[in-house]
Amino acid sequence: MSLLYLQVTQRTQPLFVVRRSYGLEGVLGEEATALSVGLVSRTHFKPPDNAFAWLHFDAAAPGRSRARVWRSEPGRPIPADEIIGEIRR
Amino acid sequence: MKAFLHMPTLCGVAGSLALLVTGCTNVLGFGTATKFALDISQRADQSFDVSMGYDRVEVASIPAPKKDDAVDGAQPEDVYSVLGTFKVTYGTPWTEGLVLDQFFATGLAARSAAQDAEFQAFFGHQAGSIAAKQKTRDAGTDREPRHD
Numbered sequence: 001m002s003l004l005y006l007q008v009t010q011r012t013q014p015l016f017v018v019r020r021s022y023g024l025e026g027v028l029g030e031e032a033t034a035l036s037v038g039l040v041s042r043t044h045f046k047p048p049d050n051a052f053a054w055l056h057f058d059a060a061a062p063g064r065s066r067a068r069v070w071r072s073e074p075g076r077p078i079p080a081d082e083i084i085g086e087i088r089r
Numbered sequence: 090m091k092a093f094l095h096m097p098t099l100c101g102v103a104g105s106l107a108l109l110v111t112g113c114t115n116v117l118g119f120g121t122a123t124k125f126a127l128d129i130s131q132r133a134d135q136s137f138d139v140s141m142g143y144d145r146v147e148v149a150s151i152p153a154p155k156k157d158d159a160v161d162g163a164q165p166e167d168v169y170s171v172l173g174t175f176k177v178t179y180g181t182p183w184t185e186g187l188v189l190d191q192f193f194a195t196g197l198a199a200r201s202a203a204q205d206a207e208f209q210a211f212f213g214h215q216a217g218s219i220a221a222k223q224k225t226r227d228a229g230t231d232r233e234p235r236h237d
């Protein structure tokens with residue numbers, strides 16, 4: 001095992017991904033003075049197959065994000081009360 | 090030498106990039122993107138120049154299957170079953186951040202939910218609320234009602 005290299009195997013597919021990129025450029029010279037800032041934020045929600053998936057995400061409080069997945073199985077009743085109750089919370 | 094970029098070429102490049110990003114596979118998903126940029130500059134003999142850009146995008150992708158793909162519907166040409174509701178709230182990046190509330194039922198789960206009385210009532214209520222809000226908004230702005 002290396003501190004510089006760590007292989008992660010059997011990684012599960014993420015349900016929700018948020019990526020933010022920030023950029024800042026400053027120019028201070030005889031010919032020009034400039035300040036540029038940039039921000040790109042992307043989110044991607046990929047629900048799993050044959051399942052119910054629910055997500056609540058607040059960018060102001062990302063630590064309080066909540067997500068739940070209920071798998072659907074043939075012959076098993078769907079927990080409609082539980083799912084709808086979670087969505088309405 | 091001048092380089093010319095024609096619109097069809099740009100569209101082709103954009104399409105290729107989109108395929109590259111999605112991995113050319115059937116991807117069911119919902120995505121958002123927010124872009125903001127600010128540039129303040131001044132050249133030696135000119136006044137200040139301020140440029141600002143802001144853009145938001147919401148995209149839902151529900152691909153149709155190819156002939157060889159596995160399908161959950163009875164008909165081979167059926168599109169993958171999806172039932173969902175999503176709410177996106179956002180303001181400026183400083184005053185009100187992005188808030189997402191999303192619910193999706195996919196495949197067999199969507200087909201089961203479509204036949205469930207509780208889910209039918211829930212989605213009917215959601216659709217009614219959206220239509221009522223749209224009607225109020227249209228009345229407030231004296232616009233023609235939208236039929237989405």
